Amino acid sequence: MKTRQTTLIFIALLNLFSFQLLAQKSNYSELIANNAAKIELKVIAWRHDIHQNPELGNREFRTAELIAKHLQSLGIDLKTKVGVTGVVGILKGDKPGPVIALRADMDALPVEETNDLPFASKVKTMYNGKETSVMHACGHDAHVAILMGVAEVLASMKKELKGTIKFIFQPAEEGAPKGEEGGADLMVKEGVLENPKVEAIFGLHINSQLEVGSLSYRPAGFMAGASDFKITVKGKPSHGAYPWLSVDPILVSAQIITSLQQIVSRNVNLTENAAVVTIGSINGGNRSNIIPNQVEMMGTVRTLSNEDESLIYSRIKQIAEKTAEAAGATAVVEVPYTIRYPVTFNNPVLTKAMLPSLQKSAGVENVLLIPAVTGSEDFSFYAQKVPGLFFRLGGMSKGKNPKTAGPHHTPEFMVDDTAFKLGVITFCNLVFDYAELSKK
Numbered sequence: 001m002k003t004r005q006t007t008l009i010f011i012a013l014l015n016l017f018s019f020q021l022l023a024q025k026s027n028y029s030e031l032i033a034n035n036a037a038k039i040e041l042k043v044i045a046w047r048h049d050i051h052q053n054p055e056l057g058n059r060e061f062r063t064a065e066l067i068a069k070h071l072q073s074l075g076i077d078l079k080t081k082v083g084v085t086g087v088v089g090i091l092k093g094d095k096p097g098p099v100i101a102l103r104a105d106m107d108a109l110p111v112e113e114t115n116d117l118p119f120a121s122k123v124k125t126m127y128n129g130k131e132t133s134v135m136h137a138c139g140h141d142a143h144v145a146i147l148m149g150v151a152e153v154l155a156s157m158k159k160e161l162k163g164t165i166k167f168i169f170q171p172a173e174e175g176a177p178k179g180e181e182g183g184a185d186l187m188v189k190e191g192v193l194e195n196p197k198v199e200a201i202f203g204l205h206i207n208s209q210l211e212v213g214s215l216s217y218r219p220a221g222f223m224a225g226a227s228d229f230k231i232t233v234k235g236k237p238s239h240g241a242y243p244w245l246s247v248d249p250i251l252v253s254a255q256i257i258t259s260l261q262q263i264v265s266r267n268v269n270l271t272e273n274a275a276v277v278t279i280g281s282i283n284g285g286n287r288s289n290i291i292p293n294q295v296e297m298m299g300t301v302r303t304l305s306n307e308d309e310s311l312i313y314s315r316i317k318q319i320a321e322k323t324a325e326a327a328g329a330t331a332v333v334e335v336p337y338t339i340r341y342p343v344t345f346n347n348p349v350l351t352k353a354m355l356p357s358l359q360k361s362a363g364v365e366n367v368l369l370i371p372a373v374t375g376s377e378d379f380s381f382y383a384q385k386v387p388g389l390f391f392r393l394g395g396m397s398k399g400k401n402p403k404t405a406g407p408h409h410t411p412e413f414m415v416d417d418t419a420f421k422l423g424v425i426t427f428c429n430l431v432f433d434y435a436e437l438s439k440k
Helices: 002-023 027-038 040-052 061-073 140-156 183-189 249-266 306-326 348-362 380-385 417-439
Strands: 077-082 086-092 095-105 124-127 130-133 162-170 200-211 215-217 220-223 225-234 275-283 294-303 330-334 344-346 367-369 388-396
Touching: 027 040, 027 140, 027 417, 040 061, 040 140, 040 417, 061 077, 061 086, 061 140, 061 162, 086 140, 095 140, 095 417, 140 162, 140 200, 140 417, 162 183, 162 417, 183 380, 200 380, 200 417, 215 348, 225 249, 225 306, 249 275, 249 294, 249 306, 275 306, 294 306, 306 330, 344 348, 344 380, 344 388, 348 367, 348 388, 348 417, 380 388, 388 417
Parallel strands: 095 162, 095 200, 200 388, 215 367
Antiparallel strands: 077 086, 086 162, 124 130, 215 388, 220 344, 225 294, 225 330, 275 294
């Protein structure tokens, strides 16, 4: 009971001071806005450079070097090779205060860009044993550039800064290569939230279907937990002209894929939470007239509760194994396969307290409360350990239709350069406002 009373008092105080912060436009907010405007072109240039030189997870060597050189130039203490290629900067303000972490992810995706841009990616590399194109198809290049800009603004305001800021530049948000560790989970294991101990963490994600100038958020469960899975169906090969001599793994795979779609529609209580089961890759055979001996497929599971996750895991295994068995084939199911991200949870007290900061940065009418998102984020690993707030930053050009804007993880993904300044301003306001609230 005592703990509950303390929490309620804390919430009430946070609400009171939050409204005070919103009502009074402080000098540091004006200074932040002015400093962000001064470096806007630098942030855009960094983003163009990173976009043109993308690197896959745990291979962000050039990006990490660019970040490290910039932080060093600002006099920020530096740790490199954290969580493989991660960079952590520590900036101590001249005034006492809390330890606040800000996070940006660095990795790109194995996607071939189709945008006609002067800084479009032409990079190719090896991925899963095959040559592939590489593209920043999720906006992590923007996240890095924004946080580099935030570091410059806050370093220039060191005399006014209360407390310590940790700048976390994280590799492999999209998942480490098979057989490797990486991402937020590994950085947490390696102590990124300790020495000094982080009190709160903030993160953002640019969104190609949210208009520039807007922010969106949700308290509690914001983004889904996610896992990937792999199913290997093993049959018996034969000449395509004599299918009765085979156990056709392609046909079995087709039956499995169709049945998997019944999990969400027939097993998950959709009145409580959304869920997704998607097959994104299927590979088998190399000629039109040869039935192969096996097929491999890969997919993703998205859930908003641990109970739904367990249910879906169980049903994937059951459907794949029993369908294959009925056809005389076998199915090997690996779930999770390489990644598992928890639900991205925004601490409700922190979210309510910092909402005025978001509104001050973008304008009250431009801060949107949205439903839960079935996309996932490994920011969730940080938010499991310390109170966290993760929000979305609008990256779609004004007047554009969200339905026709290039979605994330596609060759057409694109964000507007004018979006980045708001990201810098919002991060900086969150830092200063949280420091003010924490000393109350």
